[in-house]
Amino acid sequence: MQCDRIGVEVPKQVDHDERRREIGDAVCRVMASRGLDAVSLRHVAAEAGVSMGRVQHYFATKDELLLFAFRQISSRVGDRIGAVHSPDPRTFLRSLLLELLPLSPQARAEAPVLAAFLAQAVVEPRLASPLREGGSQMVAFVGGLIAQARPDGDAERDAMVLLAFVDGLMMQMLIGQVDALSAVELVDHQLERVLTCR
Amino acid sequence: MQCDRIGVEVPKQVDHDERRREIGDAVCRVMASRGLDAVSLRHVAAEAGVSMGRVQHYFATKDELLLFAFRQISSRVGDRIGAVHSPDPRTFLRSLLLELLPLSPQARAEAPVLAAFLAQAVVEPRLASPLREGGSQMVAFVGGLIAQARPDGDAERDAMVLLAFVDGLMMQMLIGQVDALSAVELVDHQLERVLTCR
DNA sequence: CGTTTTGCAATGCGATCGCATCGTAAAACA
DNA sequence: TGTTTTACGATGCGATCGCATTGCAAAACG
Numbered sequence: 117m118q119c120d121r122i123g124v125e126v127p128k129q130v131d132h133d134e135r136r137r138e139i140g141d142a143v144c145r146v147m148a149s150r151g152l153d154a155v156s157l158r159h160v161a162a163e164a165g166v167s168m169g170r171v172q173h174y175f176a177t178k179d180e181l182l183l184f185a186f187r188q189i190s191s192r193v194g195d196r197i198g199a200v201h202s203p204d205p206r207t208f209l210r211s212l213l214l215e216l217l218p219l220s221p222q223a224r225a226e227a228p229v230l231a232a233f234l235a236q237a238v239v240e241p242r243l244a245s246p247l248r249e250g251g252s253q254m255v256a257f258v259g260g261l262i263a264q265a266r267p268d269g270d271a272e273r274d275a276m277v278l279l280a281f282v283d284g285l286m287m288q289m290l291i292g293q294v295d296a297l298s299a300v301e302l303v304d305h306q307l308e309r310v311l312t313c314r
Numbered sequence: 315m316q317c318d319r320i321g322v323e324v325p326k327q328v329d330h331d332e333r334r335r336e337i338g339d340a341v342c343r344v345m346a347s348r349g350l351d352a353v354s355l356r357h358v359a360a361e362a363g364v365s366m367g368r369v370q371h372y373f374a375t376k377d378e379l380l381l382f383a384f385r386q387i388s389s390r391v392g393d394r395i396g397a398v399h400s401p402d403p404r405t406f407l408r409s410l411l412l413e414l415l416p417l418s419p420q421a422r423a424e425a426p427v428l429a430a431f432l433a434q435a436v437v438e439p440r441l442a443s444p445l446r447e448g449g450s451q452m453v454a455f456v457g458g459l460i461a462q463a464r465p466d467g468d469a470e471r472d473a474m475v476l477l478a479f480v481d482g483l484m485m486q487m488l489i490g491q492v493d494a495l496s497a498v499e500l501v502d503h504q505l506e507r508v509l510t511c512r
Numbered sequence: 513c514g515t516t517t518t519g520c521a522a523t524g525c526g527a528t529c530g531c532a533t534c535g536t537a538a539a540a541c542a
Numbered sequence: 543t544g545t546t547t548t549a550c551g552a553t554g555c556g557a558t559c560g561c562a563t564t565g566c567a568a569a570a571c572g
Contacts, residue, residue: 130519151437153351156559169521178560228436235433237489238426239349244489251491270503276492277479277504284482291435291442293449294474305468306475313511328549354529367551376530 136174139164143185148228189229205264213303216282266311274310334372337362341383346426387427403462411501414480464509472508
């Protein structure tokens with residue numbers, strides 16, 4: 117009998133990456149509901165509905181587990197905002213900014229996890245570094261869109277302003293300070309101002 | 315012999331509140347350097363240079379300790395921004411916004427603590443509630459200043475925009491994405507736009 | 513078919529956790 | 543001065559932690 121998958125190096129009968137993703141999801145769910153410090157091997161195993169031995173089998177250390185979960189939501193958020201498109205730069209920009217807020221069910225699930233990792237990044241350079249990298253890319257991209265939508269002015273600076281704004285808005289939504297409707301209105305208001313003034 | 319302090323209810327020989335403040339400071343220092351989940355009774359005691367018994371003597375539970383530390387930095391930040399004044403509403407506004415960023419040594423020490431509590435507030439309503447309250451007050455006050463500095467337009471909405479912006483900017487500074495000089499420039503830029511456009 | 517490898521479950525270990533308890537020196541009080 | 547109260551330091555306890563180890567069924571391999 118052959119391996120159940122074509123190609124090389126697929127282990128035996130289970131999809132290694134899929135299992136890791138399932139456990140990574142459980143990590144995110146624990147983080148979203150009870151915070152980063154509630155993440156223990158046992159809690160994650162229970163959340164995933166598997167044994168602790170399984171978690172250990174796929175992740176050598178807790179650190180590796182958390183780093184994997186971090187990269188997992190990072191890439192998910194990246195995919196989500198990467199899927200946004202529009203021929204009109206202004207519409208594109210608006211959709212992009214709104215995609216960064218906890219408005220859709222997916223974004224609502226991911227935002228608390230992101231917030232927890234963001235706070236941890238303050239004291240953990242291994243998290244801060246990729247976040248900075250992603251942020252820089254966003255600044256460059258959003259800056260490009262702004263430049264398209266509007267002739268002159270420092271587009272990169274406005275990109276930083278807009279992105280800091282949506283970051284803060286996300287946090288305020290997460291603590292219940294701003295609801296979804298108000299948030300969208302604020303984004304529209306600020307975006308309008310950035311694109312029409314100066 | 316008499317009590318070493320005039321008035322009633324001062325315990326015996328030590329200043330109860332002062333001791334609690336010292337320990338609360340140690341909590342904040344641990345949080346700032348190693349994050350919220352590094353806060354344990356032993357670490358706090360070591361950081362404060364006292365015995366664990368002392369920490370337990372002044373705080374019945376860890377929860378009470380953390381809540382006290384939270385209220386302590388909250389009131390410190392409140393005092394700090396409450397001390398900002400200026401006859402010119404525009405200058406007042408600028409100073410207020412800059413005071414919310416980790417620019418001064420005090421603010422730089424407090425910001426990581428605030429960020430950690432903010433993230434915890436996402437999953438802990440007992441923290442989120444006072445943060446919302448403080449945020450609402452800030453919106454009202456900043457909105458008032460905007461209304462003074464600028465005739466028409468929705469001042470409260472712009473206050474929310476500005477405050478979300480500085481919140482996000484604080485986080486980006488904390489992860490090393492934006493340095494102090496750029497941050498001040500971004501605040502000036504955004505403030506200028508809010509006050510002159512629309 | 514037998515052997516090897518994989519994918520776990522189970523258990524145990526030492527460290528650390530929050531918290532309770534106990535003892536006691538000193539100060540306050542009568 | 544004797545008693546009480548305060549302010550701890552010290553120690554211990556059960557729970558939980560990350561992690562190492564062991565065992566074993568099933569699948570893959572020769």
